[in-house]
Amino acid sequence: MDAKSDDESDEDEDEDDMEALLAELGQIKKERADEKMRKERKQLEEDLKAKEAELLRGNPLINQPTSFNVKRRWDDDVVFKNQTRGETKAQKRFINDTIRNDFHRKFLHKYMK
Numbered sequence: 101m102d103a104k105s106d107d108e109s110d111e112d113e114d115e116d117d118m119e120a121l122l123a124e125l126g127q128i129k130k131e132r133a134d135e136k137m138r139k140e141r142k143q144l145e146e147d148l149k150a151k152e153a154e155l156l157r158g159n160p161l162i163n164q165p166t167s168f169n170v171k172r173r174w175d176d177d178v179v180f181k182n183q184t185r186g187e188t189k190a191q192k193r194f195i196n197d198t199i200r201n202d203f204h205r206k207f208l209h210k211y212m213k
Contacts, residue, residue: 156162175181195201 192202198204
C-alpha cells in the first residue's frame with residue numbers, strides 16, 4: 101500500500117506541477133500579447149505623428165522661412181528713377197471756350213509769334 105500511495109502522490113505532484121506550468125505558460129502568453137499590443141499602439145502613434153509632420157512640412161504656406169526678404173523689383177537699380185519727384189506739375193485749367201483755353205493759347209504762342 102505504501103507503493104500505491106507513493107504513485108498517487110507522484111501523480112498528484114505531477115498534476116500540480118503541470119497546472120503550475122500551464123498557469124505560468126498562460127501568464128507568459130498574456131504578457132507577450134500585452135507587450136505586442138503596446139508595441140503596435142506605439143508604432144501606430146509614431147506613424148501618425150510622422151504622417152502629420154510630413155503633411156505640415158509639405159504645405160508651402162506653413163513651411164515659410166523665418167526671415168522674410170522682400171524681392172527687389174527689376175527696375176529698382178535704374179539710374180533715372182524718380183527724377184521728377186520734386187517738380188510740380190502745372191495745373192491744367194478747363195475753360196469751355198475754344199479761343200481762351202490753354203491749348204489754343206499755347207498753339208497761338210508757338211505758331212503765331
